[in-house]
Amino acid sequence: MATSLLSFHLQIEKPNNVSQYQIFPAKIQVLASTLKQNHNRRPKIATTAITRKQRRSGRVKQSLEDCNTSSTGKLLSFLNSGCLNDALQVFDKMNKSNTFIWNLTIRGLTDSGYFQEALEVYCRMQIEGIREDKFTFPFVIKACTAVFGSDEAKKVHSRIIKLGFYEDIYVCNALIIMYAKVGSIENSEKIFDRMLVRDVVSWNSMISGYVSSRDGLSSLMCFQKMQVLGIRPDRFSLVRLIGGCALEQNLLSGKEVFAQVIRNGREFNLMIQSSLIDMFGKCGEVNYAERFFNRISQKNLVVWNAMIGAYSMNHESLKTFSSLKKMQEDDNLRPDIITLINLLPSCSKLGALGLGKEIHGRAIKNDKFPHLVLETSLIDMYGKCGSLILAEFVFFQMKQKNIISWNAMITAYVQNSYNKEAIDTFKNLKNGPSVPDETTFASILPAYAEIALPKEGKQIHGYISKLGISLNTFISNAMIHMYAKCGDLLSARKLFDSMLFKDVVAWNTIIMAYGIHGFGVSSLSLFTEMLNEGYEPNRSTFVSLLSSCSISGNWDEGWKYFNSMRRDYGLDPGIEHYGCMLDLLGRFGNFDCAKRFIEEMPLKPTSRIWGSLLAASRHYRNIEVAELAADRIFSLDNDNTGCCVLLSNMYADVGRWDDVARVRDLMKNRGLEKTTGCSIVECNGKTYKFTNKNRLKIESDIIFQVLDIISRKIGDDQDNYNVYTFKPSVLLKRRAKSPIFHSVRLAICFGLISTSVGDPVLVRMNTRICENCHKATKKISKMANREIIVGDSKIYHHFKNGCCSCGDYWR
């Protein structure tokens, strides 16, 4: 509403619409009453408002004396004392023919944080035909920055150029900040470079602009340049410079600035003190922040908030909450919205959902909504505490969203394995005004990695390139992982080879990529190559390497590298490395050795460790070991669905139906539901999904006919399930129990008939492939003379000529 108002009115020169002109006074009345209602809800911007008021008090007195009309004096007085509704009522009754009155009102609203309202007054000023002057724009720019994005900002700039105020130093300084805040730092630079005269504020604005656009390095360089040119920095320059150091997490520069602060005798300035605490916190030096904080005798809310924030971001959750208590008791300060926001990461770290809800409740009680940052922080907290419903509740209620809030919601979905929802949200984001950034892709790529197919992988790669997002190592590595997990190992390798600056993560990722595809030998040779190129392996390198050995069954190499971790690289194996070795032991069916290995491990076994033993016992049908492993898993992890399903299947295999029923009851009582198996396959750029449920409704007869033929050819007895033999309802029941109709086979059939002869067929599934389907797929690959690649929830199986790359071990 307001956006259209501004964009419309900025384009017109003079009022040409009588009705608009006439409704103006009534609108102002509405505005005044809205302000009255909202006034108490607004966050008090105490320090800013008071300082400004104090600063202006001298001027106000002077102005009142200068004012000929008493109403101007009244207006000024109300504006400066923060009585905005009174001010607007005075304004409403005034003769508004001069620009001065309008400027005063716009300034008053802007200073109190009523940006939207300030812009409405500005719109009305244009409707009234009152020409702006050079004083009008700094306020309008400020309000516009707070409310709108770059398009509106550019319109204001055009207007400034049109009216000839583009050389005014105040206007230019405001424009520099405005462009930086709406994400166009290049425009800030252009304005700064073209300025004929610059003052310290211009330099501060540019430094500040770089900090706003999260480019700490440029802010530091700008500060240096300013000093070289002999411009003396003021306290604002130092504050922003400290912000730049915090952004870069550059402790060394931060300490240099700290020294400069002390040299200049500014260490007692509260503004600088809070920036320093924040900087130390962001650089991970919470002890430093704490020592500095303790030396401050008169602490205000901002200083406390900075300290609470420093504790919170450095995982000192208990200190975060004890500081909150101290702040209230010692200094009698009440938490504000920033305090609440700073507390939330500590709730996430503690997994304290209740505490997080309490903070949410307090914000509701204190009428703090809508608030973009608070809402985004709540989404983050709820996501990390595993409460997606509440994260969604906050997200869908948001009046305004930016890319950070979208990213928070996407991340919350991904963190909780709701990959489809994450991708749907990402698609919705693309339809709106927010533009995805690097963080969006860092968040969404793992979701694509989990559930997408190569075509979609390529599409997202193309989209990243289209947006001009630089392929830094972080994004490149996420993309290599994504390609590999989507089944496109070739693209993963191509991207890896094209990287100019590979880091150890890139090597770890590509080693793992070959590992999950069962190409253990390639993983090992990549590791040798990595060493030859001088990279130092880390703990994750060994996770990749050992996983690869276990997936490919490379017993000797597995043990060789496991033993070399500590000996050659000084790395103590962690639980994840023990897990890989247990997979390897399990693969070879040496259960005595495996149990001893667990007993002798220096670390406490987790459910992942016992799960590995359980999976091995399933492969070797060793029910005794399975029961032992399951027992341990249940004692550690009450809700392990996979464990229940596996155990129940094992009991079923040996006909222990009582035990099957017992496990199923257990699942029912704990509310655990078996994942519905589904498989996806790509054809002509479209993804087709097959599920283990309701198959009759989804698939066409032709797939079943093909499946019929194939099943017969590979010797699978399917007479009992023939599509033409039974009524649909009977067939559905029978199918539910038969692996012949598992979704993966339907997907393979569809793949075979809808792709060119000779092309490999690629299928992804959300569960592990069952033994029966694995056997069948081997036969199908031979019978159809096609390569069939099946990615299950853990690894890729490359079926070719009757064999599988996994060597028939994948449990």
Add this chain to the structure above:
DNA sequence: GTAGGGTTAG
């Protein structure tokens, strides 16, 4: 009567 300011989200 004009600009720039510390603590807040992924």
